[in-house]
Amino acid sequence: MKVRLSLMNFLEFAVWGSYLTCMGIYLGNIGMAGHIGAFYAMQGIVSIFMPALMGIIADRWIPAQRLLGICHLLAALFMFAAGWYGMVNGEGASFAILFTFYSLSVGFYMPTLALTNSVAYYCLELKGMDTVKEFPPIRVFGTVGFIVAMWFVDIMGFKSTYEQFFVSGAFSLILFLYTFSMPTCPLSDDDNKQSLVDAFGLRAFALFKQKRMAIFFVFSMLLGISLQITNGFATPFIESFKSLPEYAGTFGVKYPVILYSLSQISETLCILMIPFFMKRYGIKNVMLIAMFAWVARFALLGAGNPGAGVWMFILSMIVYGVAFDFFNISGSLFVNDNTDSKIRSSAQGVFMLMTNGIGATLGSFAAQAVVTAYTDANGATQWATCWYIFAAYALVVGVAFAFMFRPRKTGVKA
Incomplete structure (x- = not known):
């Protein structure tokens, strides 16, 4: 079986x-x-x-x-x-x-x-x-x-x-x-x-009445905005280097999807690291690690290239495992530990709605707007600028989360 x-x-x-x-x-x-x-x-x-x-x-x-x-x-x-x-x-x-x-x-x-x-x-x-x-x-x-x-x-x-x-x-x-x-x-x-009401998780929206949970769900949406940015634009960005003779023959330009797949490999391995980090650093710090990993993910793409700078691309792919897993899994654990058992499943649904639903949708449109704004009439995109804008956004979200989010220190359910 x-x-x-x-x-x-x-x-x-x-x-x-x-x-x-x-x-x-x-x-x-x-x-x-x-x-x-x-x-x-x-x-x-x-x-x-x-x-x-x-x-x-x-x-x-x-x-x-x-x-x-x-x-x-x-x-x-x-x-x-x-x-x-x-x-x-x-x-x-x-x-x-x-x-x-x-x-x-x-x-x-x-x-x-x-x-x-x-x-x-x-x-x-x-x-x-x-x-x-x-x-x-x-x-x-x-x-x-x-x-x-x-x-x-x-x-x-x-x-x-x-x-x-x-x-x-x-x-x-x-x-x-x-x-x-x-x-x-x-x-x-x-x-x-x-x-x-239960199937759509509507009962769990009452959690927004609690300041701590409302802040958490809002930041889940803000972080969810980062999720689809690289899915949609990372491989077109890497392949864009094929127009430059010095990069046209590099492995990354020939096989950008294989290079990108390092992100999924990293994702698989990083799952195993979560129990250690959760126990040692606590849930807020683990989520902060994820948020600043997004900063590194975007900044490394902006600074790297498929030639001598390919190590930055590779490091960006490795960082993705931390950026994705540490927030999604630790966030799910936070929801589980801070909600009543009667609405726990619905609360998980709200968490997914805020990250993979609303957040990812807003992120796709926002990323497109940024890329379009920095693409000229000939179709050439200022990719480095775009990635630095995404990194700056992730940095602002991470800093704001550090100051505004206060998880409950006791094990009492919300």
């Missing part, structure tokens, strides 16, 4: 890894560089409501493993449609049509991140296994799948073409077929069915 669930997670994240970090390169090549932010923002927009809607459906009417398959089938069909449209129209592709196909695909994909966890938890419990102990090693194969898909797309030369959408659609279609081999997840009993 653990092997089967590991394969399920591998496929789940391979779908995402096929395009998430390189779609910006393709969009730039077909004249849609000004719309990169909108494409990445759509993932945050659909994450605000689609997972909750699909959760209600899985809870009441369609078993989770079956709904997981249906969502992947629809995601595959719309992603294939996006790839086909890009193939047929080339640089003449319409933003409205390509964006519609893409949006429908991610609209059905994003809920599968939660559905995959639900299926895994049920299967482990069915076999009498401890989910807390057994699930993390299974989830690691999701990151492996993400990295493998990134490498495959880069090595095959799909990073700058519509073919990345076909790769993503193929992984979704395989996972759709694979779900037929998974055990049937039961529907919830009437007494356990969530209300709409």
Whole structure:
């Protein structure tokens, strides 16, 4: 069962890894560089409501493993449609049509991140296994799948073409077929069915009445703004060096997605460091480390280059693991330790909404605005300036958090 669930997670994240970090390169090549932010923002927009809607459906009417398959089938069909449209129209592709196909695909994909966890938890419990102990090693194969898909797309030369959408659609279609081999997840009993208020996490919004929690959630949103910046613009930035003869033949320019994948490798390893840092430095300091890691992440990209300065690119990728994991996981632990058990799940939903929903959406549009402002009529972007602006933003957020956030020192629940 653990092997089967590991394969399920591998496929789940391979779908995402096929395009998430390189779609910006393709969009730039077909004249849609000004719309990169909108494409990445759509993932945050659909994450605000689609997972909750699909959760209600899985809870009441369609078993989770079956709904997981249906969502992947629809995601595959719309992603294939996006790839086909890009193939047929080339640089003449319409933003409205390509964006519609893409949006429908991610609209059905994003809920599968939660559905995959639900299926895994049920299967482990069915076999009498401890989910807390057994699930993390299974989830690691999701990151492996993400990295493998990134490498495959880069090595095959799909990073700058519509073919990345076909790769993503193929992984979704395989996972759709694979779900037929998974055990049937039961529907919830009437007494356990969530209300709409609970499913959307609305009850937990009462936490905003508490100053400490309100400050935490606001800063979660502000930090969430940083999440999609490098996903959307890091690989187009690195590939932009190919126009400079001294960098054209470097490894980073030839394989920017592989270079970027060091971020995901770092993310996997940094998870193991969190218990030590939490115990030694406390939750506020761990979150501050994450915030200043974002400063370093952006500043190193601004200062580096694929030649003699490639070490700064590599260091930026390594720092990403700290920037991402230390806040997301420690923040989740903070929410768990400071909320009543009756609304704890809803509170986690609010945390995800503020970071991956509202924050990531605002970040995508804001990053696009900055890049557009520093791109001239010939399409040349002052990338270093952009990265330093992002670093300055992260620095301001980190300093403000240090002065304004005061976690409760006792273990009493909020």
